Amino acid sequence: MEDVLAGVGTRLRALRQARGLTLADLAVETGLTGSTLSRLETGKLRPTLEQLLPLARSHGVPLDDLVAAPPTGDPRIHLRPVRRHGLIVVPLTRRPGGVQAYKVIYPPAGQASTTTPQTHEGYEWFYVLNGRVRFVLADQEFELGPGEAAEFDTGLPHWIGSADSQPAELLTLFSAQGERAHLSPTHP
Structure with a gap:
């Protein structure tokens, strides 16, 4: 014990x-x-x-x-969605610190709890899985669709939400310590 x-x-x-x-x-x-x-x-x-x-x-x-309970031998991953600030967040990593991975579902446009850009320490990368995303970063605004990605310093004012009447699903990598996601193509 x-x-x-x-x-x-x-x-x-x-x-x-x-x-x-x-x-x-x-x-x-x-x-x-x-x-x-x-x-x-x-x-x-x-x-x-x-x-x-x-x-x-x-x-x-x-x-x-x-x-830190010992593993039970069951290889299945039991993802538990969490509701935060009107979003559905599914943590995909199970360790504290470092780069954290999440699946985030944004409600349809007009249903977000806020559209005010926020700032905080860290670095974020996201990939749009489904839907269309409105992404505000400082004084710029972007619309991204499935298969598109963005990365940014979260110290800049930013806001992410659905761009239309459908929910938007994103895969997000976030590091509070400011680590960047390093993606490189694989070579045969």
Whole structure:
């Protein structure tokens, strides 16, 4: 039991930092106090199920990931969509830190919770799987369709949403540390 709980704090801190959240931000999302979150991350407080459940939900990860549960031998991946700010986000990576992969579904145009460009630390790359996307970056605006991709520094004001009455589906790679996606063609 002690071995299982020993690394929880480190994983919690890495998840929070990968999302670019402060302890205060996470406290609002989870209903836990900033002090409790800090003590959990530093290992000064032993986590309870009542604390881990809202943290797993907030970070969009299975509870097993927080406690580093041993694999069960089942090779299937159980993706759990999360609703955030009107979007459906499906985390595709299961480790904290580094480049994170997501499938993001944007609601039809006019149904977005905001159209105000945002800024935050990091770097993002996205590929349009289905639908049409309206992409605002600083003072430029683009429309992308299936098979098109874009990459940008998230420190620039940006907004992404569906360009029409249909939802838009994107594959997104994001790094809070500013790592860029490096794509290179394969040679036979």
